[in-house]
Amino acid sequence: xxxxxxxxxxxxxxxxxxxxxxxxxxxxxxxxxxxxxxxxxxxxxxxxxxxxxxxxxxxxxxxxxxxxxxxxxxxxxxxxxxxxxxxxxxxxxxxxxxxxxxxxxxxxxxxxxxxxxxxxxxxxxxxxxxxxxxxxxxxxxxxxxxxxxxxxxxxxxxxxxxxxxxxxxxxxxxxxxxxxxxxxxxxxxxxxxxxxxxxxxxxxxxxxxxxxxxxxxxxxxxxxxxxxxxxxxxxxxxxxxx
Numbered sequence: 001x002x003x004x005x006x007x008x009x010x011x012x013x014x015x016x017x018x019x020x021x022x023x024x025x026x027x028x029x030x031x032x033x034x035x036x037x038x039x040x041x042x043x044x045x046x047x048x049x050x051x052x053x054x055x056x057x058x059x060x061x062x063x064x065x066x067x068x069x070x071x072x073x074x075x076x077x078x079x080x081x082x083x084x085x086x087x088x089x090x091x092x093x094x095x096x097x098x099x100x101x102x103x104x105x106x107x108x109x110x111x112x113x114x115x116x117x118x119x120x121x122x123x124x125x126x127x128x129x130x131x132x133x134x135x136x137x138x139x140x141x142x143x144x145x146x147x148x149x150x151x152x153x154x155x156x157x158x159x160x161x162x163x164x165x166x167x168x169x170x171x172x173x174x175x176x177x178x179x180x181x182x183x184x185x186x187x188x189x190x191x192x193x194x195x196x197x198x199x200x201x202x203x204x205x206x207x208x209x210x211x212x213x214x215x216x217x218x219x220x221x222x223x224x225x226x227x228x229x230x231x232x233x234x235x236x237x238x239x240x241x242x
Contacts, residue, residue, distance in 0.1 A: 183233035
């Protein structure tokens, strides 16, 4: 039994405006919008099978995000074109200590970091988003937890990283990259998982807690989802079966 990855959720001061930035950058579309959230989805042929969700928050962004998106490119010219397009929409160059690297680090209009990667063979068929990247003090144990949470196998490891891929081989990778900084404040970008239709939400919450997660209170109040933190403290939600 396993939950599956279903959403990438971004806290936003202005969800509609931030969603519009990402829609214009990726060529995706808004599928639903109300006062509580704005949902963005990819075209069916992209490979992204989740919902990119923007939700309102009142607090400012503090420090570098521990979860970010990497965008794929097909050539140096394509990489440069993505960067130029992002900057025309309001993105800015960001320094997260990357120094001399072949990828470009940008921040969206609310300061959320993302990378535009150079051409890499492993990302040739991912669609617009190459990877969802999570900072990790210990990448392999954290990847093992998320493999159990998503049903995705760990398919590649290095001394500084561990990578998961959907069993179907489509869409972005889920990658864990070593950092020296532990989780300190609530993440502004988090993942949602959900059991399949007909399964038991509470059984899955119990299973994930037994794997090392813990229940946390981020001010969610009475909601149908359960908020947990993974083995390094990264918040995530277990939604109702779907």
